[in-house]
Amino acid sequence: xxxxxxxxxAIEVLSAIVGTAHAILPAATDAMARYTHDExxxxxxxxxLVLKPENATEISRxxxxxxxxxxxxxxxxxxxxxxxxxxxxxxxVVISTERLNKIIQIDERNLQATVEPGVITQVxxxxxxAKGLFYPPDPSSxxxxxxxxxxxxxxxxxxxVKYGVTKDYVLNMEVVLPTGEITWTGANVLxxxxxxxxxxxxxxxxxxxxxxxxxxxxxxxxxxxxxxMLAPFRDQEEACAAVSRIFMAGIVPSALEFMERDAIVxxxxxxxxxxxxxxxxxxxxxxxxxxNEMDLLFKDAERVYEVLEGFNVGEILVADTDxxxxxxWHLRRNVAHAVKGNSVxxxxxxxxxxxxxxxxxxxxxxxxxxxxxxxVCYGHAGDGNLHVNIIKGDMSDNDWNNKLxxxxxxxxxxxxxxxxxxxxxxxxxxxxxxxISIALxxxxxxxxxxxxxxxDPHGILNPGKIF
Amino acid sequence: xxxxxxxxxAIEVLSAIVGTAHAILPAATDAMARYTHDExxxxxxxxxLVLKPENATEISRxxxxxxxxxxxxxxxxxxxxxxxxxxxxxxxVVISTERLNKIIQIDERNLQATVEPGVITQVxxxxxxAKGLFYPPDPSSxxxxxxxxxxxxxxxxxxxVKYGVTKDYVLNMEVVLPTGEITWTGANVLxxxxxxxxxxxxxxxxxxxxxxxxxxxxxxxxxxxxxxMLAPFRDQEEACAAVSRIFMAGIVPSALEFMERDAIVxxxxxxxxxxxxxxxxxxxxxxxxxxNEMDLLFKDAERVYEVLEGFNVGEILVADTDxxxxxxWHLRRNVAHAVKGNSVxxxxxxxxxxxxxxxxxxxxxxxxxxxxxxxVCYGHAGDGNLHVNIIKGDMSDNDWNNKLxxxxxxxxxxxxxxxxxxxxxxxxxxxxxxxISIALxxxxxxxxxxxxxxxDPHGILNPGKIF
Numbered sequence: 008x009x010x011x012x013x014x015x016x017a018i019e020v021l022s023a024i025v026g027t028a029h030a031i032l033p034a035a036t037d038a039m040a041r042y043t044h045d046e047x048x049x050x051x052x053x054x055x056l057v058l059k060p061e062n063a064t065e066i067s068r069x070x071x072x073x074x075x076x077x078x079x080x081x082x083x084x085x086x087x088x089x090x091x092x093x094x095x096x097x098x099x100v101v102i103s104t105e106r107l108n109k110i111i112q113i114d115e116r117n118l119q120a121t122v123e124p125g126v127i128t129q130v131x132x133x134x135x136x137a138k139g140l141f142y143p144p145d146p147s148s149x150x151x152x153x154x155x156x157x158x159x160x161x162x163x164x165x166x167x168v169k170y171g172v173t174k175d176y177v178l179n180m181e182v183v184l185p186t187g188e189i190t191w192t193g194a195n196v197l198x199x200x201x202x203x204x205x206x207x208x209x210x211x212x213x214x215x216x217x218x219x220x221x222x223x224x225x226x227x228x229x230x231x232x233x234x235x236m237l238a239p240f241r242d243q244e245e246a247c248a249a250v251s252r253i254f255m256a257g258i259v260p261s262a263l264e265f266m267e268r269d270a271i272v273x274x275x276x277x278x279x280x281x282x283x284x285x286x287x288x289x290x291x292x293x294x295x296x297x298x299n300e301m302d303l304l305f306k307d308a309e310r311v312y313e314v315l316e317g318f319n320v321g322e323i324l325v326a327d328t329d330x331x332x333x334x335x336w337h338l339r340r341n342v343a344h345a346v347k348g349n350s351v352x353x354x355x356x357x358x359x360x361x362x363x364x365x366x367x368x369x370x371x372x373x374x375x376x377x378x379x380x381x382x383v384c385y386g387h388a389g390d391g392n393l394h395v396n397i398i399k400g401d402m403s404d405n406d407w408n409n410k411l412x413x414x415x416x417x418x419x420x421x422x423x424x425x426x427x428x429x430x431x432x433x434x435x436x437x438x439x440x441x442x443i444s445i446a447l448x449x450x451x452x453x454x455x456x457x458x459x460x461x462x463d464p465h466g467i468l469n470p471g472k473i474f
Numbered sequence: 475x476x477x478x479x480x481x482x483x484a485i486e487v488l489s490a491i492v493g494t495a496h497a498i499l500p501a502a503t504d505a506m507a508r509y510t511h512d513e514x515x516x517x518x519x520x521x522x523l524v525l526k527p528e529n530a531t532e533i534s535r536x537x538x539x540x541x542x543x544x545x546x547x548x549x550x551x552x553x554x555x556x557x558x559x560x561x562x563x564x565x566x567v568v569i570s571t572e573r574l575n576k577i578i579q580i581d582e583r584n585l586q587a588t589v590e591p592g593v594i595t596q597v598x599x600x601x602x603x604a605k606g607l608f609y610p611p612d613p614s615s616x617x618x619x620x621x622x623x624x625x626x627x628x629x630x631x632x633x634x635v636k637y638g639v640t641k642d643y644v645l646n647m648e649v650v651l652p653t654g655e656i657t658w659t660g661a662n663v664l665x666x667x668x669x670x671x672x673x674x675x676x677x678x679x680x681x682x683x684x685x686x687x688x689x690x691x692x693x694x695x696x697x698x699x700x701x702x703m704l705a706p707f708r709d710q711e712e713a714c715a716a717v718s719r720i721f722m723a724g725i726v727p728s729a730l731e732f733m734e735r736d737a738i739v740x741x742x743x744x745x746x747x748x749x750x751x752x753x754x755x756x757x758x759x760x761x762x763x764x765x766n767e768m769d770l771l772f773k774d775a776e777r778v779y780e781v782l783e784g785f786n787v788g789e790i791l792v793a794d795t796d797x798x799x800x801x802x803w804h805l806r807r808n809v810a811h812a813v814k815g816n817s818v819x820x821x822x823x824x825x826x827x828x829x830x831x832x833x834x835x836x837x838x839x840x841x842x843x844x845x846x847x848x849x850v851c852y853g854h855a856g857d858g859n860l861h862v863n864i865i866k867g868d869m870s871d872n873d874w875n876n877k878l879x880x881x882x883x884x885x886x887x888x889x890x891x892x893x894x895x896x897x898x899x900x901x902x903x904x905x906x907x908x909x910i911s912i913a914l915x916x917x918x919x920x921x922x923x924x925x926x927x928x929x930d931p932h933g934i935l936n937p938g939k940i941f
Contacts (some may be wrong), residue, residue, distance in 0.1 A: 116718050116829035139724065161667040172665055175642065190917040194895035196825045197857045198639055200628040200678055201895045201902060201913045202940060203922045207674035211667055228724040251583050257606065257695040257766070299724070300770055358663045362583035390664045428661035428668045435668060446668045450657040454928065455670045461924040473669060 010097055010470070011077045013055040021058060021100060024068045029106065031057040042083065042101050046148070047091040047438055048353060054081065054095035059103045063181060063189050063220035066102060070218065070468075071187030073100060079470050080185075082214040084124065084156030087148040089354055090436025092160060092213045096471040104155050107220060110134055118226045119178065119195060124155025124219045141229040143170035146432070147340055155219045161211030163432035165262035165295070165339070168389030170227075172432065174210045181221035182209060185463035195223050208458070213434045214469040216462045233261065233297035234304050235332045236311060239321035243267050243290035243384075247364035250292070250388045252314045254361070258307055262295035263389030265364075270342045270385040277345035280338070288321055292388065293339050301327075342385050343394075351399035351407075352383075353438075355415060357422045358431030361391035370421040371395050378414035379406070392431035412441070419445045435473045443474050477564055477937070478544045480522040488525060488567060491535045496573070498524040509550065509568050513615070514558040514905055515820060521548065521562035526570045530648060530656050530687035533569060537685065537935075538654030540567060546937050547652075549681040551591065551623030554615040556821055557903030559627060559680045563938040571622050574687060577601055585693045586645065586662060591622025591686045608696040610637035613899070614807055622686045628678030630899035632729035632762070632806070635856030637694075639899065641677045648688035649676060652930035662690050675925070680901045681936040683929045700728065700764035701771050702799045703778060706788035710734050710757035710851075714831035717759070717855045719781050721828070725774055729762035730856030732831075737809045737852040744812035747805070755788055759855065760806050768794075809852050810861075818866035818874075819850075820905075822882060824889045825898030828858035837888040838862050845881035846873070859898035879908070886912045902940045910941050 013021075022030035031038045033053060042057045044050060060066045073080045079099030086093055095101050107123035110131060114120065115138055122131060128149040135142050145164040146152055156162070158180070163172040179193045192205040209216055240246035246265060253260065267290045275282045294311060296304045308325060315323060326332045346352055359367050368384060371393075375382050380402060386394040395418060399407055419429045419442050429439055429446045444452070452474055459466070459474075480488075489497035498505045500520060509524045511517060527533045540547045546566030553560055562568050574590035577598060581587060582605055589598060595616040602609050612631040613619055623629070625647070630639040646660045659672040676683055707713035713732060720727065734757045742749045761778060763771045775792060782790060793799045813819055826834050835851060838860075842849050847869060853861040862885060866874055886896045886909050896906055896913045911919070919941055926933070926941075 114827075114829075115722060117827040118718075118721055119827060161665075161671075163665050167665060171642075174671075175638075184917070188917045190915060192918075194825075194890070194913070195827050195893035196859075196895060196898065197828075198628075198630050198634060198825055198854075198859050198898040199895055200823070200897040200899050202910065202918065203679055203683075203925055204628075204641075204671075204674045204677065205918060205921060207671045210671065212670055216670075228721065228726060251585075254585055254695070255582060259695060300767075300773075303767055303770060306767075356667070358661075358665055360581075360584040360586060360662050361664075362581075387665075392663075392665050423661070426662035428663060428666055430667040431663065431665040432667050443669065446661070448657060450651070450655045451659075451669065451672060454672060457928040458670055458925065461921065461928060 009077065010079050010099060013078060013099065017076060017078065018056055020072060021056060021069055024065050025058050025060045029059040041086065042103065045086040045088040045091060045093045047089055049351065050091055050094060052094045052096050054101040055098050057101045057103060059106050061106050063183055066183045066218055066220060067187045067189050069100065069102060070183055070185060073467050074186050074465050077465055078467060080467050081469050082218045084153035084159070085127070085151050087152040088156060088160060088436060089433040090160070090430070091438045092434050092436035092472055094437055096437060102218060104153060113138055120224045120226055122154060122222050122224065124153060124222060126154050128152050128154055128157060135226055136229055139229050140226040142176060142224060142226055144173045144176060147343055154222060158210050158219055158222060159212070159214045160434040161432060163387060163390065163392065165264055165387060168263050168387060169259050169261040174207060176224045177206060177210055177222060178225050179223040180206055180209060180219050182217035182219050184217050185468040197225060211434070213436060213472050215459060215472055216468070230297040231299050232301050232304055233295055234308060235326040235335050236294040236308060237324040237326070237335055238292045238294065238315050239288040240290045240292070241287050241319045241321065244365040244368055245318045246290040246292050247368050247388060249315055249318050250364055251362035252317070253311055256310055256314050258310055260294050260389060261297040262293065264293040264339055264386070265388035265393065266291045266293065266339065266342060266385040267383060269383045270346070273349050273383065274338055274342050274345040277348055278341055285321065293335060346383055346396045353397045355395040355397065355418060356430045356433040357395055357418065357427065358390065358392045359422055359425040359427030361389065363425040363427065364388055364391055364393065366425060367393060367421065371418055374414050374417045378410060380411060380414060390431065391427065416442060416445065437472060440473060476544065477546050477566060480545060480566065484543060484545065485523055487539060488523060488536055491532050492525045492527045496526040508553065509570065512553040512555040512558060512560045514556055516818070517558055517561055519561045519563050521568040522565050524568045524570060526573050528573050530650055533650045533685055533687060534654045534656050536567065536569060537650055537652060540934050541653050541932050544932055545934060547934050548936050549685045551620035551626070552594070552618050554619040555623060555627060555901070555903065557627070557897070557901045558905045559901050559903035559939055561904055563904060569685060571620060578688070580605055587691045587693055589621060589689050589691065591620060591689060593621050595619050595621055595624060602693055603696055606696050607693040609643060609691060609693055611640045611643060614810055621689060625677050625686055625689065626679070626681050627901040628899060630854060630857065630859065632731055632854060635730050635854060636726050636728040641674060643691045644673060644677055644689060645692050646690040647673055647676060647686050649684035649686050651684050652935040664692060678901070680903060680939050682926060682939055683935070697764040698766050699768050699771055700762055701775060702793040702802050703761040703775060704791040704793070704802055705759045705761065705782050706755040707757045707759070708754050708786045708788065711832040711835055712785045713757040713759050714835050714855060716782055716785050717831055718829035719784070720778055723777055723781050725778055727761050727856060728764040729760065731760040731806055731853070732855035732860065733758045733760065733806065733809060733852040734850060736850045737813070738805070740816050740850065741805055741809050741812040744815055745808055752788065760802060813850055813863045820864045822862040822864065822885060823897045823900040824862055824885065824894065825857065825859045826889055826892040826894030828856065830892040830894065831855055831858055831860065833892060834860060834888065838885055841881050841884045845877060847878060847881060857898065858894065883909060883912065904939055907940060
C-alpha cells in the first residue's frame with residue numbers, strides 16, 4: 008500500500024472535525040509522547056496527528072477523509088496492548104477513543120449494558136456489580152484498559168476459564184467502517200441466526216476492519232461467594248498436569264492460574280512481600296472457586312484438594328477472608344509488572360489444549376536451553392494459555408535481535424503441533440506478525456486478506472498489523 | 475448467477491467420485507424423494523443428483539468440479555431444517571453428509587471431542603454423557619438432526635439459556651471451501667486471538683461459505699442433578715413478564731420455556747394425555763434448574779417460586795422424579811409436531827431482548843387480529859426466542875399466499891424495533907429471505923455479499939439462500 012503524508016491542509020481539516028483542543032500535533036512533544044507507544048516492549052512510533060473525537064459521527068468524518076486521501080488511521084484505546092496493535096507504524100492519524108467513555112445504559116430488565124469503547128474495564132465491572140450484575144472478563148490491565156481494546160484484541164483474563172472471554176459477552180456493536188459508514192453488526196439478542204456473524208468477525212480483528220463506537224454486552228447475575236486456594240508444587244510440569252485433572256474431576260474453577268517459581272520470587276521482590284518461598288517449591292497454582300453457597304464451595308475445594316494430593320505438593324493455602332483473597336490476587340496481578348521491572352523481555356501469549364501444558368512448558372525450557380535464553384512462565388493454565396516471558400538479562404543485542412526469533416519460532420511451532428496457536432488473548436498486532444504463517448495456512452491468509460480488502464479497499468485502517 | 479445443468483458426462487464424473495452405490499439420480503424416484511424436502515412447510519425441490527461422499531477429499535473433488543463447471547451444490551445434513559436451507563432451489567447436486575457419521579475422538583483429558591458432521595446430535599450427547607461430560611446444545615430435533623446442520627443454522631434449543639448455543643461449543647472446524655480447498659478454520663483451544671475469526675464466520679452461514687467436514691467441540695462436566703417446574707399463568711403476557719423477573723432474582727435456569735394455551739391443548743390431543751387443562755389457564759412456563767446439589771436446586775426453586783407468586787399463577791408443579799421430568803419434557807418437545815399435525819402452518823423464529831417478550835407477544839396477537847390469522851406461540855423464553863406458528867386453518871389460499879406475507883413483515887418489523895431480529899436459531903434459508911432487509915441494512919448486506927463472493931466466486935454453494 009502507498010500512503011500519503013498529512014499536508015498542513017489535511018491537518019487543518021481533520022483537527023477541525025474534533026476541535027483543535029482535541030487534536031495533538033508532533034510539535035506538542037509532551038502531549039504526543041503517550042500516543043507513541045503501548046505496553047509492548049520498548050517500541051515507539053510517532054504519528055503525524057492524534058485526534059480525540061467525541062462520537063461516531065466525528066470518527067466517520069475522519070475516516071472518510073483518510074480513506075479518500077489514503078492516509079493511515081490507527082485506532083487506539085488505553086494503550087495497554089501487548090502486541091503493538093495500537094502503534095502507528097505507518098504514521099498518519101491516531102484516533103484515540105478516550106472521550107467515548109460513557110456507560111450509556113445498564114439494562115437490569117434484560118441483563119444487558121450499552122457502553123462506549125473508551126470505558127475502563129474495571130469501571131464498567133464495578134458499575135454493574137453495584138446492580139448485582141457481573142461482567143466477568145478481567146484482563147490483568149483491567150484498572151486501565153478500555154473495553155474497546157478488549158474487544159479488538161479478543162482479551163481474556165483469569166475468569167475466562169469458567170465464564171469465557173470478552174467475545175462471549177458481546178451481543179452487538181456499532182462500528183465505523185474503514186470507508187466511513189456507521190453500522191451496527193448484529194442485534195441485542197442472545198441468539199442470532201440472521202446472516203453472517205459480523206459481530207464475531209469484527210471482534211479480535213485488532214482495529215483493522217472497523218472502529219468500535221458502541222458495544223452492547225450481555226451480563227449475568229453476580230456470584231456472591233468465592234474462595235481461593237494456593238497450591239505449591241515441587242515440580243512445575245506436575246503443576247501443569249494437575250490443571251486438566253481438576254476439570255476431569257468435574258470442577259470448573261472461576262480461575263486457575265499457573266505461576267512458576269521465578270514469577271513469584273520476582274513479584275515478591277517487586278512488592279516487598281518477604282514471602283520466603285521454600286527452596287523446593289518450583290511452581291504454584293492459584294485456584295478460585297465461585298458461586299452463591301459457601302458450603303458448596305468448600306465441598307468443591309475438598310475435591311480439588313483430593314486431586315492435588317495426587318501430586319507432589321507442599322502445604323495448600325485456602326483463603327476465605329477478603330484480605331487473604333485480595334493478597335493472593337494482588338500477587339498474581341503484579342507478576343507482569345514485576346517481570347517488566349526486572350529486565351527487558353518479550354512476552355509470548357502461547358495457548359494449547361490444557362492437557363498439553365506440561366509438554367508446552369517442557370518444550371519452552373528445552374528451546375530456552377538450546378538458544379540460551381531464560382524464561383519466566385505464568386498464565387491462565389485452565390485455558391491452556393501460558394504467558395512465556397523471555398528475559399533478555401545479559402543476552403547480547405545481536406543474539407536478542409537475530410538469534411532469539413528462531414527460538415520464538417520454535418516455541419510457536421510447538422504450540423501449533425500440540426493443537427494450539429500463537430496468541431490466546433493478546434493478538435498478533437505488530438510483534439507476532441512475522442510468525443503468523445506458523446499458525447495460519449495460505450488458504451486462511453488468503454481469506455483473511457480478502458476480508459480486509461473488502462472492508463478496507465484502501466488499506467488505511469491500522470496498516471502493518473496481523474498479516 | 476448463471477448455472478449449468480448436469481450433462482450425462484458430468485453425472486458420470488461426479489458419481490465416480492463417491493462410487494455409483496452412493497449416488498442417486500432423479501430416475502430413482504423413491505430413493506430421491508427424501509432429498510427433495512426438509513422440515514420446512516410443504517416445500518419440494520428436486521436436485522439433478524444426490525451424492526453421499528465418505529470424506530473431505532471426495533467432497534473437495536465434487537466441489538472443485540462443480541466450481542469449474544458452474545454447477546450448484548447444496549449441502550445437506552439430516553434435512554430437519556425449518557428455513558429451507560437444505561433445499562436445492564437451483565437444482566444441481568445435493569451433497570448429503572450422512573456417511574460422515576463418525577465420532578472420531580472424545581478427549582477426556584482436554585474436555586474436547588472431534589466429530590464428523592453427520593453425527594446425530596443426541597447420539598453425540600449420549601456418547602459424551604457416558605464419560606461424565608456434557609454437550610449442552612439440544613435442538614428439539616436432536617433425535618434426528620445432524621451436528622453439521624446445527625452448526626450451519628446456529629442452532630439453539632432449551633438449554634441455550636444457561637449454556638449458550640451451538641456456536642459457543644465449537645473450537646475448530648475442517649471445511650471444504652466452495653473452490654475445493656480443504657482447511658481448518660482455527661485451533662483446538664479455548665482462547666484464540668490469532669487472526670480473524672473464520673470459525674464463527676462459518677457457523678450460521680447456512681452452507682453458503684463452505685461444507686463442514688470435521689468439528690472440534692469443547693465439552694463441560696455433566697451436571698448430575700436437576701428439577702423441573704411447570705407454572706400455569708392466567709394471562710399469557712404475565713407469563714412472558716415473569717421470565718425476565720426470574721433472571722433479575724439472580725437465577726439462571728438451565729431451561730425456561732414458554733407455551734401458550736393452544737400449544738399445550740394441541741399437544742395434549744396429539745399425545746392423548748388427557749391433561750384437562752383448567753379453562754382459565756392461558757400459558758405455561760416450564761423451568762428447569764440444574765447443578766450438582768439437590769439442596770441448592772430446591773433453594774433456587776424456592777426463589778423462583780417467590781418470583782412467580784408475584785404473578786397471577788395457578789398451582790405450580792415441581793417435578794423431581796425422572797418420570798415426572800421426562801413427562802414434562804415429552805410434552806414440550808412434542809409441541810412442534812402437534813402444531814404441524816394440526817394444520818398447514820408457517821413458523822417464525824422471532825427473537826427479542828427477553829424483557830420485551832410481553833410486547834412481542836401482544837404485538838403478534840394484534841397483527842394476527844389485523845390480518846385475520848391465528849397463531850400458536852411457544853419457545854425459548856429465557857433467550858427471548860419465541861416461535862410464532864401461524865396457522866392456515868380455514869384461511870383462503872389467496873390470503874395465505876398474498877396477504878399473510880404483509881403480516882409476517884409486520885411481526886419482523888416489531889422484532890427489530892424491540893432490539894431483536896428475525897431468526898434466533900432456525901436461520902434465514904429460503905423462506906425468510908424475502909424479509910432479510912428488515913433485519914439487515916444495505917451496509918451489512920454489502921459486506922455479507924462481499925464475503926460470499928470472496929469465498930465462492932462462482933456462487934455455486936447453496937445458491938438462493940439468506941440474501
